[in-house]
Amino acid sequence: MNNSHIVITEGLVKHYPIGGGYFTALDGIDLQFGTGEFAGVVGPSGSGKTTLLNIIGSLDSPSEGKAVILDQSVGELSQKQAAHLRKKYLGFIFQTYNLLPVYTVFENVEFPLLLLNMSVSDRRKAVLDALEWVGLNDKIKSRPAQLSGGECQRVAIARAMVKKPRLVLADEPTANLDAANSHHILQTMEKLNKDLDTTFIFATHDDKVIKYLKRKITLEDGKVIKDEIT
Amino acid sequence: MTAIKLALRNLIGAGLRTWLSVIVLAFILILIIWQYAIIDGWDKMAIRDMIAWEIGGGQIWTEGYDPYDPFTLEDSHRALPQSFIDDIEKGNMAPILITQASIYPEGRIMSILLKGIDPSQQVSELPTGKLLEEYDAIPAIIGRAMARDSKLNIGDYTTVRWRDVDGTFDATELVIADIFKSDVPAVDNGQMWISIDNLREMTQMPGEATLIVTDQDYTWTGEESGWVLKDYDFLLKDMREMIRLKKVGGSVFYIILMLLAMLAIFDTQVLSIFRRQKEIGTYMAMGMTRGQVVKLFTVEGAMHSILAVILGAIPGIPLLYYLARVGYSMPAGSDSMGLPIAETIYPAYSVGLILSVMILVIITTTIVSFLPSRKISRMKPTEAIKGKLQ
Numbered sequence: 001m002n003n004s005h006i007v008i009t010e011g012l013v014k015h016y017p018i019g020g021g022y023f024t025a026l027d028g029i030d031l032q033f034g035t036g037e038f039a040g041v042v043g044p045s046g047s048g049k050t051t052l053l054n055i056i057g058s059l060d061s062p063s064e065g066k067a068v069i070l071d072q073s074v075g076e077l078s079q080k081q082a083a084h085l086r087k088k089y090l091g092f093i094f095q096t097y098n099l100l101p102v103y104t105v106f107e108n109v110e111f112p113l114l115l116l117n118m119s120v121s122d123r124r125k126a127v128l129d130a131l132e133w134v135g136l137n138d139k140i141k142s143r144p145a146q147l148s149g150g151e152c153q154r155v156a157i158a159r160a161m162v163k164k165p166r167l168v169l170a171d172e173p174t175a176n177l178d179a180a181n182s183h184h185i186l187q188t189m190e191k192l193n194k195d196l197d198t199t200f201i202f203a204t205h206d207d208k209v210i211k212y213l214k215r216k217i218t219l220e221d222g223k224v225i226k227d228e229i230t
Numbered sequence: 231m232t233a234i235k236l237a238l239r240n241l242i243g244a245g246l247r248t249w250l251s252v253i254v255l256a257f258i259l260i261l262i263i264w265q266y267a268i269i270d271g272w273d274k275m276a277i278r279d280m281i282a283w284e285i286g287g288g289q290i291w292t293e294g295y296d297p298y299d300p301f302t303l304e305d306s307h308r309a310l311p312q313s314f315i316d317d318i319e320k321g322n323m324a325p326i327l328i329t330q331a332s333i334y335p336e337g338r339i340m341s342i343l344l345k346g347i348d349p350s351q352q353v354s355e356l357p358t359g360k361l362l363e364e365y366d367a368i369p370a371i372i373g374r375a376m377a378r379d380s381k382l383n384i385g386d387y388t389t390v391r392w393r394d395v396d397g398t399f400d401a402t403e404l405v406i407a408d409i410f411k412s413d414v415p416a417v418d419n420g421q422m423w424i425s426i427d428n429l430r431e432m433t434q435m436p437g438e439a440t441l442i443v444t445d446q447d448y449t450w451t452g453e454e455s456g457w458v459l460k461d462y463d464f465l466l467k468d469m470r471e472m473i474r475l476k477k478v479g480g481s482v483f484y485i486i487l488m489l490l491a492m493l494a495i496f497d498t499q500v501l502s503i504f505r506r507q508k509e510i511g512t513y514m515a516m517g518m519t520r521g522q523v524v525k526l527f528t529v530e531g532a533m534h535s536i537l538a539v540i541l542g543a544i545p546g547i548p549l550l551y552y553l554a555r556v557g558y559s560m561p562a563g564s565d566s567m568g569l570p571i572a573e574t575i576y577p578a579y580s581v582g583l584i585l586s587v588m589i590l591v592i593i594t595t596t597i598v599s600f601l602p603s604r605k606i607s608r609m610k611p612t613e614a615i616k617g618k619l620q
Contacts, residue, residue, distance in 0.1 A: 054612045059515060060610075080519050083514070083519040086514075098515075112517065115517050
């Protein structure tokens with residue numbers, strides 16, 4: 001394995017049972033992602049983008065082939081090992097933000113650090129740093145319901161970045177945002193990618209996102225039809 | 231620890247939904263503690279009253295005596311042995327002679343137990359000193375229940391008819407010297423107390439007794455044949471059994487209350503898991519295992535009861551303290567139940583009682599919270615993240 005690649009997929013296939021047969025969401029995906037990449041998987045709905053991200057994120061396992069994330073083969077991980085991989089090294093950003101509604105902004109961002117059993121002072125410092133990256137220091141006591149969509153997604157980015165993960169997976173992060181907010185979000189992520197050398201992999205069909213990508217992988221019917229550096 | 235921290239945060243964040251369940255649980259907790267304490271208080275008071283009025287430090291019965299079988303009275307009397315007489319003279323024992331009789335208050339016939347007791351006895355709280363007063367008839371004392379049933383008042387006269395040792399009927403006049411207030415039906419209902427000397431003379435049973443009540447310091451040597459010691463275990467057995475049955479009967483009430491509270495918790499949990507699927511998926515994406523999420527939801531449910539204990543303590547401690555001071559007034563007619571029941575029962579709280587009720591509520595809530603939470607272990611994180619129903 002090449003040490004500079006933090007994600008490697010080889011002959012990755014994912015089937016979903018449908019009725020008596022099955023639907024092939026991914027059909028032989030061979031990809032590698034290196035440290036610090038700012039890449040995106042693009043393609044129409046149903047092309048397999050989210051499925052690929054789910055497998056890379058160890059939330060799902062391949063039907064055939066291999067997906068190796070940080071030297072760990074997703075298909076061979078137990079549920080606990082997969083959870084540990086996500087807890088320590090992966091960050092997720094979702095289309096619908098998935099913030100915890102009863103928590104404040106501070107508590108939402110602090111959550112991944114609680115799982116890592118960090119001390120209170122370390123947690124506080126890390127959370128305030130993360131909120132500063134996304135420009136939300138003044139909203140630490142607000143709850144998600146009191147924030148705009150753009151602010152919510154910035155909180156989600158802070159939550160994904162607070163533990164300084166090796167890899168961030170963002171599934172349609174701008175789908176619910178207007179143009180101005182989308183650009184703001186993407187600029188923030190681009191800056192974090194540069195400053196922290198974190199690998200970002202997007203699943204998107206939003207042109208605004210695609211413009212920011214350094215690498216664009218096009219999926220169609222579960223197959224890679226184009227892999228280009230932009 | 232993380233689960234507790236997160237669960238507390240989630241619960242407090244959930245606001246009114248949490249506090250409603252907590253308030254209901256706290257109310258039930260206070261009610262259960264109070265109800266158990268009332269029964270325990272009743273138990274303690276009943277034992278204390280029975281010891282004070284009826285059984286003293288224990289009783290010594292003539293062989294064959296059965297208080298539930300009046301036919302045994304005919305033969306259940308015998309002369310007191312010298313060792314008992316010595317103790318009676320020292321005031322350590324009170325002999326009682328019992329016979330069946332009839333009285334005729336207001337022209338009605340009423341069957342009673344006529345009991346003779348030493349007027350100078352100190353073993354029982356019965357006001358037997360009144361039997362020493364001079365009247366133109368044989369002085370008798372009765373309890374309030376007997377006075378109510380017979381419609382006799384202090385100073386009233388009534389004819390009493392009995393049979394002597396040979397079975398011959400005789401009759402005389404009794405005067406009510408005093409009406410005492412006792413919560414022990416066994417010294418009151420259907421009974422009249424006169425001096426044992428009078429009764430011995432009436433029944434021609436000189437120096438005899440049916441039973442003897444001892445004081446607290448008496449030690450039974452077991453040397454007197456024809457007499458049988460009845461200790462607390464025996465004398466209190468029926469009363470304890472009846473109170474235990476009352477306790478079991480009373481449990482039905484708070485089992486229903488607990489079921490309602492648990493139904494609310496169960497419902498809250500089911501609804502939570504249904505509504506918070508996206509949150510559950512997010513927890514998993516951030517690195518929690520399914521087991522940890524199940525634990526989080528179970529702890530969340532269980533913490534309703536912990537919060538209920540804390541919240542319940544705020545009004546509960548002063549309220550239960552107040553109720554312990556003023557007691558609980560028993561409804562009219564309770565004294566006809568055949569059990570020693572005071573007009574006011576004071577609840578008896580104990581650390582054991584409070585802890586056991588708390589532990590019961592916490593364990594039940596935890597189990598009820600765990601049951602719906604198990605569904606999480608079957609959830610796919612990829613579906614849960616999207617909030618898709620599974």
